[in-house]
Amino acid sequence: MERRFPSTGVMDAQDRPCARWGASPLCNHMVTHNRPAFAAIADPTRRAILDALRHRERSAGDLAGLFPVSRPAVSRHLRVLRGAGLVRERRVAQSRLYSLDPTPLREVEQWIAHYRGFWAARLHNLKSLVESTERPFPPPKADS
Numbered sequence: 001m002e003r004r005f006p007s008t009g010v011m012d013a014q015d016r017p018c019a020r021w022g023a024s025p026l027c028n029h030m031v032t033h034n035r036p037a038f039a040a041i042a043d044p045t046r047r048a049i050l051d052a053l054r055h056r057e058r059s060a061g062d063l064a065g066l067f068p069v070s071r072p073a074v075s076r077h078l079r080v081l082r083g084a085g086l087v088r089e090r091r092v093a094q095s096r097l098y099s100l101d102p103t104p105l106r107e108v109e110q111w112i113a114h115y116r117g118f119w120a121a122r123l124h125n126l127k128s129l130v131e132s133t134e135r136p137f138p139p140p141k142a143d144s
Contacts (some may be wrong), residue, residue, distance in 0.1 A: 036084035
């Protein structure tokens, strides 16, 4: 089910209305401004479709059988993924086979790479703190 927010009169970079969440407009320009791969993977069903295509090529019917949504809904998700360049379509007779094209995910990976160092440093600091404040547990009491 798609969640809709009331328009604020504010427009995003593609002249679409932004939503109001609380006191400020909700515009995710990371997703809405010329970043189709980000927009495509923002939806959990589309991420699950990509996961299903990671291992092998599948027909639209096979993909539709994996999800509790209608076939037209899966077709719409596939259209978004194709538009983002994440999925290739191959026609064989009257069926369409879909496969993963991970090339556009490089942009996502490059964006995430900036945060890997951040989290690695934070986890190292947490580990150091835990090790410096670690106290040995008291020995277990012997049963009498």
